[in-house]
Amino acid sequence: xxxxxxxxxxxxxAELQHxxxxxxxxxxxxIAEARDRGDLSENFEYHAAKREQARLMGRLRFVQRxxxxxxVVDKSRLAGDHVGLLSKVEMTQLATGAHxxxxxxxxxxxxxxxxxxxxxSPIAQALLNxxxxxxxxxxxxAGIQRLRIESVGQ
Numbered sequence: 001x002x003x004x005x006x007x008x009x010x011x012x013x014a015e016l017q018h019x020x021x022x023x024x025x026x027x028x029x030x031i032a033e034a035r036d037r038g039d040l041s042e043n044f045e046y047h048a049a050k051r052e053q054a055r056l057m058g059r060l061r062f063v064q065r066x067x068x069x070x071x072v073v074d075k076s077r078l079a080g081d082h083v084g085l086l087s088k089v090e091m092t093q094l095a096t097g098a099h100x101x102x103x104x105x106x107x108x109x110x111x112x113x114x115x116x117x118x119x120x121s122p123i124a125q126a127l128l129n130x131x132x133x134x135x136x137x138x139x140x141x142a143g144i145q146r147l148r149i150e151s152v153g154q
Contacts, residue, residue, distance in 0.1 A: 002066065003073045005086055008109035012070065016063045019056060027053045066108055075154050083127040085119055088153045091127075094135070094146040104128075123147075 004012075027049055034046035075086055083089055083104065090101045102117045104127070110118040117124050123145075126138040132152050138145045 001071055002069050002106050002108060003071050003085055004106040004109055005075070006072050008105065009067075009070055009072050012063060012067050012108070016060070016067060019060050019063065023056055024053075024060070027056055070108075080154050081131050081152060083130050083149070083152050086154060089127055090150040090153075091147045092150055094148055099150075100147075 030049040031046065031053060034040075034043055034049050037043055037045065040046050073086055080087075085104055085106070088101065088103045090099065092099050102115055102123070104119050104124045105116045107118040107120050110116050110121070119125075119128075122140055123138050126136045126147075127149065130136060130149055130152075132149050135146060135148045138147060
């Protein structure tokens with residue numbers, strides 16, 4: 001079972017709809033057009049379209065599996081003072097004084113550009129169940145980082 005936000009769940013549903021109703025029909029049409037061109041043994045377009053269909057079907061099955069096991073978390077029922085799933089954490093790296101803000105999300109929602117890190121990441125694991133004012137040490141590939149939690153929110 002994967003817990004995720006309503007926003008993350010909605011993105012997965014939108015991707016599934018796009019795959020089923022836009023991309024898959026386009027690939028089926030490309031296969032039909034390539035098939036009409038004659039000899040399939042030397043037809044590059046046909047083989048490329050079949051490879052694309054296989055890729056899409058794999059992605060489609062993956063998205064369906066994620067949604068099948070997804071459970072949407074009600075943010076209003078989460079504790080706001082401790083770090084957990086869907087917590088927005090502001091922290092300071094003590095060595096450099098750099099400020100960072102991350103939201104702890106499921107692995108399927110993680111996106112560093114959006115400031116969302118996986119609950120399974122080393123930083124999130126070190127922050128879990130901590131509160132504002134706590135200092136944590138995190139082992140990352142670059143070494144050990146010391147972080148001070150400035151605030152925890154939802």
